[in-house]
Amino acid sequence: MKRSLFIYLVGLLIVSQGINAQHEHPKSEHYMAPKDDKVVAKLEEWQDLKFGIIIHWGLYAVPGIIESWSICSEDWIERDSTISYNDYKEWYFGLKDKFNPVKFNPQQWAEASKAAGMKYLVFTTKHHDGFCLWDTKQTDYSIAHSPFGSNEKSDALKYVLDAYRNQGFMVGTYFSKPDWYSEYYWWPKYATPNRNNNYDANKYPWRWNQFKQYTYNQIQELMTGYGDVDLLWLDGGWVRPLETVNDEVRAWGAPIPSWSQDIDMPSIAKMARKNQPGLLIVDRTVGGLYENYQTPEQSIPEQALDHPWESCITLGGAWGYVPTDSYKSTSQVIRTLVEVVAKGGSLLLGVGPTPEGEFTPEQIESLKKIGKWMDKNGEAIYATRALSVCQSNNVFFTQSKDNKTCYAIACYDENSELEKTITWTGNVPKKGSAMKLISNGKRLKYKVEGETVTVSLPSDMNELPLGKALAFKYKK
Template identity: 65%
Template sequence: MKIKISLIFCFILFAYHSFAQQNDIMPQSTHYEAPTDPLVKQKLDNWQDKKFGMIIHWGLYAVPGIIESWSICSEDWIERDTTISYEDYKKWYWDFSKQFNPTKFNPEQWAKAGKNAGMKYLVFTTKHHDGFAMFDTKQSDFSIAKGPFANNPKADVAKYVFDAFRKEGFMIGAYFSKPDWHSQYYWWQKYATADRNNNYDIRKYPWRWNKFKDFTYNQIGELMHNYGSVDILWLDGGWVRPLESVNAEVLSWGANIPKWSQDIDMPKIAAMGRKAQPGLIIVDRTVHGPYENYQTPEQKIPEKQLDYPWESCLTLGGAWGFVPNDNYKPAAEVVHKLVEIVAKGGSLLLGVGPKPDGTFPEEVVTKLNDIGKWTAVNGKAIYNTRITKDYNSGQTWFTQSKDGKKLFAIYCLKPDEKTIDSITWNGNMPKKGTDIILISTGQKVKWKSVNGATTLQLPSKMNNQYALAFEVVPQG
């Protein structure tokens, strides 16, 4: 018991400092290849209207409240309790499958909280790198539906998560880890688990890798065929990729690349997925090409505007999954990031983690509700918008309506701006006779432009609303 307590304490701290090391963060590739399938293009356009989504990391790691999966990986950036052997540690971790019993599992609470925040799409971790399936897979006994939760009516967790979010009008995304560290076809116990890659030479044992390819194909097939309408297949673990896709850019990321190809036959997977789910958006993260339909910069926002589909994956707290006493971002910070991301052409995928009992922490619900107070009033400047060439001037960010007929300006207030009576931006100078409307109140505001600078005179002292959104409506 003393060992377990010390480990849990160690990894609560580790869950925070690991993010500073950036070793578990997937880089963003610089090349983008647009899809050609008309149905995929149509769904991708629809996804670009949504702008704000929720990614939920929930699995074995929630039980002790530690960083998701990574602690069982053997890489030099991973720290573990020195009083326990690596093999014993892995057994300790795997054994949480015998304890994970989320008897208060409440996906309706999650979906309601997401809707209240103004979120429009979901990405749910059906399986993380540790291989523990959050759905009732027939390919393995290592799943939520086979342990102590097996007799619960909602044991097929992914089904009930997807159903709850669909009822709230969300697009549905299935996160799936391509590596599977629990599978003997990926991490073979004949050898040590040296790092995140498969631990045997595929060239010597092609039959074993073919078994892993079949296993992966079949699990994704279950998700595509048994869980209703799925809009996004969100694939993590970009080091599992064809060797020919490892170019100079990938090598520059500093990852350990084996001499063999970890090819899982994405064309076959994509064909199967899109036959079952026409128009399926596939996000094969960092593997540039036809199966990375949008890019996913992680824990960062690109420096400049991008003219192709992308999302920033950011956490509400310090970790993707649940850790006790997490430090959650203020609602104003999340709103400001959402505004910047949308102005740069992206979407915000905000990460939250349910507790081991299956409910959101109260502080998460409160934060999402606070964010929603802003999106509910100012969403016109966010949803269904597209980029505009001059997208930023100081604290003001710009979007435009999808048809290009209206401009939106969003001024992000600083924490010390308790009240404000005017704002000024450069560029995007309105034409004479244009109406500028404060979206939160519907009031027209007085404005003037001098030497390219436009100043808005607000109707009264404005309390801090995180950000002030304006609709610029040309007349005639």
């Protein structure tokens, strides 16, 4: 018991020291637009949604530590030197026998997400540790073989997707291409020195082919057994054909093996889209035909991008549940969302349920506050597109898809106070256009001097609203 507690504290130490950027994925270098008409149509639909949730939930929720990475033996991972690596892995993999989310409540998740103004879901079906949150037939390392396996909701994926579909969400499945539990990826014959598979796939092609088939079979289960799926969100970008490894991948800091970790994405995509026509596939950081939109992680591009993209950013400091986590303020999330959308992207906000299977009261309250701002100002966010001038100081701009209506959103810091006027440069209103405050529809006075626009706020407005952001609309 003392040893288990000690290892648990070591796990918490990893979180408290921060998550190293070596496991965060930047966007890929090049974008290739899809050619399938159904995929193009689904991508256009997805681009209208703008705001989604990604849910990381798994074994790591039990002790409340960083997701999966603590079992990766790379030098940025800190563990106490008195604990052997193998003992730590044994403890971590053994968390399967303690995973028992008796309060599992996907309806609560979906309702809280909708209340926040979110429109699409990405749910982590399997992270790098290999633990599956659906009743896979390819391994017994799953929720179906945990203490929760006898529960009527043990096939968790089904209930999560159903709950979000019932709230009108577009739904997606996150799937880790690497699988550190699988003996076809981390072969027990050898040590596991880093995130890559730990044997030469050229020397042992049979074993690698087994892993490829294992991966194909699992994704096939996701694409055939759980109703309509809109997104297949693939993580673990180091699992890729060797010829696609570039300086960007090398910059992650992990060793690059001399063999290819090719899992045959063309076959996977063909199978997946046969079962889910129009499926968006996001093979993160790899680029090419199977990365239908890019996904910079925990960051926002400096400039607007002219192709589909999404920033995946955590509500707190971690992707999964960490009991000591603190959450971003409403104004910080709103500003992030506004900047992302102004630059042509979508925001995928990360929230991690508890080991019992619930969102915490703090998470629910945070999402509710975000939603209050979205309820009044969502017109400036949903179904908008980027402008050539997307920002002027603290003011960001979006436009309607017909290019006729312009939205200006002024964002302020948490401690900012209301000013009497708001000024920006560029995106000047059409002569004679009304200027309205979106939250209440009030028509405002403004003046234009060259390329500078100054808007006077109503005299009865005493303070900045929840979210510290004001949105305006006008014709351009």
